[in-house]
Amino acid sequence: MVAAPSGADALALVGWDGPVNWDNDTATFSAVVSDWEQRFGARVVAVGSDTLHLSIATPPTSRDDALLVAAEHFAFCPDNIWQGPRPQTLAAYAERLIDVRSWEFWWD
Numbered sequence: 580m581v582a583a584p585s586g587a588d589a590l591a592l593v594g595w596d597g598p599v600n601w602d603n604d605t606a607t608f609s610a611v612v613s614d615w616e617q618r619f620g621a622r623v624v625a626v627g628s629d630t631l632h633l634s635i636a637t638p639p640t641s642r643d644d645a646l647l648v649a650a651e652h653f654a655f656c657p658d659n660i661w662q663g664p665r666p667q668t669l670a671a672y673a674e675r676l677i678d679v680r681s682w683e684f685w686w687d
Contacts, residue, residue: 586623586633587613597629598656598686611655619648621682631656631684638679649673656684 583589591609598608612633615621620636639645649672653660660672662685676682 585613585616586621587616589623590626590631595626597626597631598684600629600686601656601658608655611651624681629686633682633684635680635682639676640678642673642677645673645676646670648676652676652682652684656686658685658687659683662687 581589581593583592587609589595590612591605595605595608596603602608608631612621612623612631615633615635619638622634622636623631624634625632639648646669649660649669652672653669660667660669663672664675665671
């Protein structure tokens, strides 16, 4: 447990370095998660040495909205698309985001 106002703040407070294989600026990742907390009701459920798991209260419900979110996910964690299930395209990834209440990220 971390005494923090939000999961995004907790990431920064503990100096989480999960995405270090992609980028080592924890503050940037914390800011993105904070934005998702506001927009999607995201909550940090678990973190690991190279993983982040979020619960999503209000996921995208349309293809157009999901495609925009997929682009954000790609900038945040390209391995979700590059090393995810086939087909490994942004459009296919977006389809997998519609009405899904959990987002998982993994940095190789």
